[in-house]
Amino acid sequence: MDFPLEPLAVKLVILGLLTFVGFNVVLSITRYVRSHRKLWKFPTDSPNRIFGHLFDYPGLNDEGLAYQRDLVAKFPMLSVMWMVNMPILLVHHPSTLNIVLKSSNVKGTFMDKLLRPWIGDGLLTSHGDKWHRHRRLLTPAFHFDVLKRYVDIKNRCADILVRKFEEAAETGTSIEAFHTVGMCGLDILLKCGMSYETHCQLLGNEHPYVEATAIIQDIMVDRFFKPWLYSDFLFSLTPTGRKFFEQCKYVHHVAETIIRKRQAEIDYQMQKSSGEEKPPCQDFLDILLTAKDKDGFTLTLEEIKDEVTTFMFAGYETVTSITSWALYSVAEHPDIQSRVHEELDSVLNDSDHTDITWEDLTNLPYLTMVIKETMRFHSPVHFFHRVLSKDTVIDGKIAPAGTAVSCELYNLHHNPLLWPNSMKFDPNRFLPENIKSRHSRAFLPFSAGSRTCLGKNFAMNEIKILLARILHRVTVRLDPDHKVEKCERMVIKAKDDIRLLVSAR
Numbered sequence: 001m002d003f004p005l006e007p008l009a010v011k012l013v014i015l016g017l018l019t020f021v022g023f024n025v026v027l028s029i030t031r032y033v034r035s036h037r038k039l040w041k042f043p044t045d046s047p048n049r050i051f052g053h054l055f056d057y058p059g060l061n062d063e064g065l066a067y068q069r070d071l072v073a074k075f076p077m078l079s080v081m082w083m084v085n086m087p088i089l090l091v092h093h094p095s096t097l098n099i100v101l102k103s104s105n106v107k108g109t110f111m112d113k114l115l116r117p118w119i120g121d122g123l124l125t126s127h128g129d130k131w132h133r134h135r136r137l138l139t140p141a142f143h144f145d146v147l148k149r150y151v152d153i154k155n156r157c158a159d160i161l162v163r164k165f166e167e168a169a170e171t172g173t174s175i176e177a178f179h180t181v182g183m184c185g186l187d188i189l190l191k192c193g194m195s196y197e198t199h200c201q202l203l204g205n206e207h208p209y210v211e212a213t214a215i216i217q218d219i220m221v222d223r224f225f226k227p228w229l230y231s232d233f234l235f236s237l238t239p240t241g242r243k244f245f246e247q248c249k250y251v252h253h254v255a256e257t258i259i260r261k262r263q264a265e266i267d268y269q270m271q272k273s274s275g276e277e278k279p280p281c282q283d284f285l286d287i288l289l290t291a292k293d294k295d296g297f298t299l300t301l302e303e304i305k306d307e308v309t310t311f312m313f314a315g316y317e318t319v320t321s322i323t324s325w326a327l328y329s330v331a332e333h334p335d336i337q338s339r340v341h342e343e344l345d346s347v348l349n350d351s352d353h354t355d356i357t358w359e360d361l362t363n364l365p366y367l368t369m370v371i372k373e374t375m376r377f378h379s380p381v382h383f384f385h386r387v388l389s390k391d392t393v394i395d396g397k398i399a400p401a402g403t404a405v406s407c408e409l410y411n412l413h414h415n416p417l418l419w420p421n422s423m424k425f426d427p428n429r430f431l432p433e434n435i436k437s438r439h440s441r442a443f444l445p446f447s448a449g450s451r452t453c454l455g456k457n458f459a460m461n462e463i464k465i466l467l468a469r470i471l472h473r474v475t476v477r478l479d480p481d482h483k484v485e486k487c488e489r490m491v492i493k494a495k496d497d498i499r500l501l502v503s504a505r
């Protein structure tokens, strides 16, 4: 057949398409150069503009942390990290952090994108109306009256944990802090937040959920340094990508099982009371399952799953890590441990209880200082991200809208302008007179402003209870045959755990 017009029509379509693509490429490059040129004005130690820090970051380990300390000593306000064509503005001084916290609570950096297949669009990664609605909804789950009820659950879980430490003292074997405390943290979180009983502490120190989240994080941080794998589609074609998505699927399956079980219990209770009563205990999950605002808005299963997975991530590793690093530091500093022992003896020895009560929680000033110094010195939650929602002047220069900002808490907590001799573990930094003489935002373990950590009181109570219960019964020291090395994941952990030798008091 003969189509006389075809060659011309095809040529025109191809020409049109090329013009369209070409125009968009030029536009993107122009926008990219225009916005990135602004960031070229900020300080950086990047050796080159093409690959940036991609191939010369020392590693997500002790060397990487030493590098971060050197960086903040050299650039105490901020600096830019270049990941090929993706700059990240690192802020690590109260004055620069304050500007970011005040001007933007928007999420959506490429790190958030890497987090999404795992924790979805929960409180940590969402913003705008959705974040506002969910934050308002979930805030009552952390009210003091609710937290008070959890003190008993935390003590009952601590009973099992303390028993494990006492057994280690009896047998003379060393104990793995992260693994052992981690099981207790998981037990507490599931019981308090979701009324879910697993007996996980009694089943050993391994748990498939914990293992899955460790694998997910290992892969995620490795992917961070491989921008060519940022596309979920391309990543899912690789063996590592397949492993990552399999583990995410498992984690979501666990969340769904917990949700369905609790939903069935709530339905049963409602049926029994002819739908008149609300379930007796409104924990985190109950709130999500029964939420209905004045406009009749309820949450979908997907939304509840995202919040449960977020809650499990935000609430479990953080507490485990701080408690474990605090044990490490008191083991390393026997004089500090003795002062903790003295304080615990004075609170607990003359009383008729071994539990830490709600009232005791405000009566342990030295232990609280040790915990705060742990959060500064080890800074397990070492960063969080924002995207600038508008052009913003930071340290006298304009950072364009859309810039990815990393609020670097480890660097802030080792900034020599704020923390002299930052590698000395010294709880006295948190004596009231010393706090007074420091910038109010020199210490931000829970962030600040509208997106401050929702679980901070829950976390502080739990860490105090676990440490007080353990250290009241035993003395810990470091196992000299075991080297402790740090590794940076979403929180800073110990690569091969921390091994502690234990003796009964």
Ligand code: HEM
Pocket: 123, 124, 135, 310, 311, 314, 315, 316, 318, 319, 322, 381, 384, 385, 444, 445, 446, 447, 450, 451, 452, 453, 454, 455, 456, 458, 459, 460
């Ligand atoms: C000592 C332990 C903890 C530390 C150091 C910590 C630290 C933080 C930080 C720095 C943020 C801000 C993150 C950001 O803006 O991207 C945050 C947010 C959050 N944390 Fe924690 N956290 C801890 C424990 C917990 C616990 C136990 C829970 C829940 C049980 C929790 C739930 C959350 C949630 C839901 C958010 C998101 C808040 C929002 O964006 O509205 N955290 N946390």
